[in-house]
Amino acid sequence: MANQENLPLYEKIWVKRTFQRAIDIFILLLLFSLLSFRFLSINTFTLPWFLAFSCESWFTYTWIVILNTKWSPALTKTYPQRLLQRVPELPRVDLFVTTADPVLEPPIITLNTVLSLLALDYPSNKLACYVSDDGCSPFTFYALVEGSKFAKHWVPFCKKYNIQVRAPLRYFCEVTNFESEDSSEFKQEWFLMKDMYDNLSRNIEDVTRNLIPFPLEGEFEVFSNTEKINHPSIVKVILETKDELSNGLPHLIYISREKRPKYQHNYKAGAMNVLTRVSGLMTNAPFMLNVDCDMVVNNPKIIQHAMCILMDSKSGKDVAFVQCFQQFYDGIKDDPFGNQWVAAFEYIIRGMAGLQGPYYGGTNTFHRRNAIYGLYPDEVQYGKKVGKLTEKKLIQQFGSSKEFVKSATHAFERSDYSTNNGISLSNFIEEAIQVSDCGYDNGTSWGKKMGWLYGSISEDVPTGLNMHRKGWRSECCTPVQTAFKGCAPVGLLTTMIQQKRWASGLTVVFFGRHSPVMGTLFGKIQIRAGLSYCWLTNWGLRSVFEVCYAALVAYCIITNSNIFPKGLGLWIPFTLFVIYNLHTLQEYLSTGLSLRHWWNNQRMSIIRTTSVWFIGFLSAMLKILGISDSVFEVTQKKNTSSSAAEDDANAGRFTFDDSPVFVVGTTILLVQLTALFVKILGLQLQAHSGNGCGLGELMCSVYLVVCYWPYLKGLFARGKYGIPLSTIFKSALLAFIFVHFSRITLIS
């Protein structure tokens, strides 16, 4: 038995990749030889030559970052059985859901996420679910109220029959047939549940679409005279379980924090901090799970798995957060828009898991409350913080609510995971409203030193960085059954907007106080971990070099000059291109992804880097220079029940509209096409002394056109599949300016 006690609750398993490492190194050597070749041929020095050298240095740097990240990937294996045997009482976990817009995020989606959380396989008296509604929508509230009534039947049903997918929307899509061993009792209840759920969702749909009158009275009166960005705090306890029974329903609380036009509300980060404070007052669990409104639980035992990591007495102590991958349901086959990130999880995030740990991805994450409160790992372990801080200091840091400061002190001091003392949640409403005030953060450490950090629209990454900087680690949690599944962005435009937001937010992080460089130099981020963070935070900067390279090849063709060596020297970039592509293809195939999937992702990686990441970079520059602020544009979530079948056939086709995100891509395409036409029609200028443009430049240009093929088709298509004339016109103008100036430089 003594032996049993020593067994860890989780283990790290290192993934072998000797062959891939060898190829990684080979590619690096090729990059170095390309650079040395350029360096040696310095006598042909020209501006394009120099620019090419800079870009290729950047590509080499990027490759070093990637190689470093992928070098030693790890998996975690958790043992929930051991956890249950060992701990007398499981800790509380507070569950956070954020929603921001009842149109882009239909209430039925949020409700499904909430239902899947309420039905988690975990003692229900240890759970409390907090929903933050930045949309201040009575419809979302209505959905939750009605949904909580349904939950009283749904949760027992799920637990009785050990249902795996506990979001009814997903469940009734996936389970449409009965197994032969299903009892007639089950079938009967199944039909009953389906009936109830169908009624519920129809009801919510009718209300949301204003099909039935919805007077704002009774419970809903607080929503009258509110506007999305101008309203007082609303805190409502929807479900409160008074008895300490472990098989009832968790608490359910609705919060819409105060918003006023003159106050910064800091998007999701602001909402998360309010959730942290309100939950601190009410249930004060030592651990918190945060999910976006579309991320439903797919593995009802996921908390047990995560707790194995956070509660492991040896390696778990310095783990600040446990990250589960983002995976998607209803993802379009072969990932045409490159938004499912399967290969990135496999190689990059697992690679980071082998270092100081994965970055915080914003959703599907279990947090340690004390780490969010800004403590260092050793302060938590030895309870050092408590003696040192006076109440005055605590108020400065945590804000003016004495009740909240008391709860934070309790969080610091507790050595066990004891539960709170059974005071009714409604007693905290007034205090909860106070900590949701729009000015509560002012002058405190919230968003600056602790909690979810403000200032970047990718709040997740700096928040995680801030914890790694303090010496915390993080872990991935990858049970066999996928933990959560969300809704991949619908269509091309949504993907592009999301990518633009990430690139912009990450660039702000890279150049800001919480940059991985600063964290490595002055904090406790390990050097390889810091470098792997650069992969992420350099998305914006990377686009500058790729756009520059794309412009450079077109310039060379138009002006009949070159950046690539000729003859034997051309073999270096050529081999590089071939080996790199075969290498990534091998990675995809060995992960079980298709050739098509690989190509779609290669193509999208070029398209997004040279278009939306570039726009994101520019918008980050405007923000850094203080010229304009960037806005968090919420991703549209698909309402599965309303998806029409005719859409599915064309789900993977590129659709366009007059959004500015398509202008840069179209311009790049037009520039390459112009260059190729100039070449084909022989309109190039006379080369000086045989140094004209060669095969290398032409191949690059053709490759870009191939990547941008869907845009090329868009130039000639009509309707939503066609690029609007206004966009074509703007892009043509930009392309013309580029070509014109290219020719001018040559004549002068």
Ligand SMILES: O=c1ccn([C@@H]2O[C@H](COP(=O)(O)OP(=O)(O)O[C@H]3O[C@H](CO)[C@@H](O)[C@H](O)[C@H]3O)[C@@H](O)[C@H]2O)c(=O)[nH]1
């Ligand atoms: O003012 C806001 C804006 C957004 N959200 C919520 O934030 C979440 C993420 O927004 P979404 O539009 O779905 O963004 P995605 O790009 O899909 O999200 C990824 O990227 C974000 C950072 O850019 C992270 O916050 C997310 O967790 C991560 O899943 C959603 O639940 C929103 O309701 C708010 O609560 N308040």
Ligand SMILES: [Mn+2]
């Ligand atoms: Mn999302």
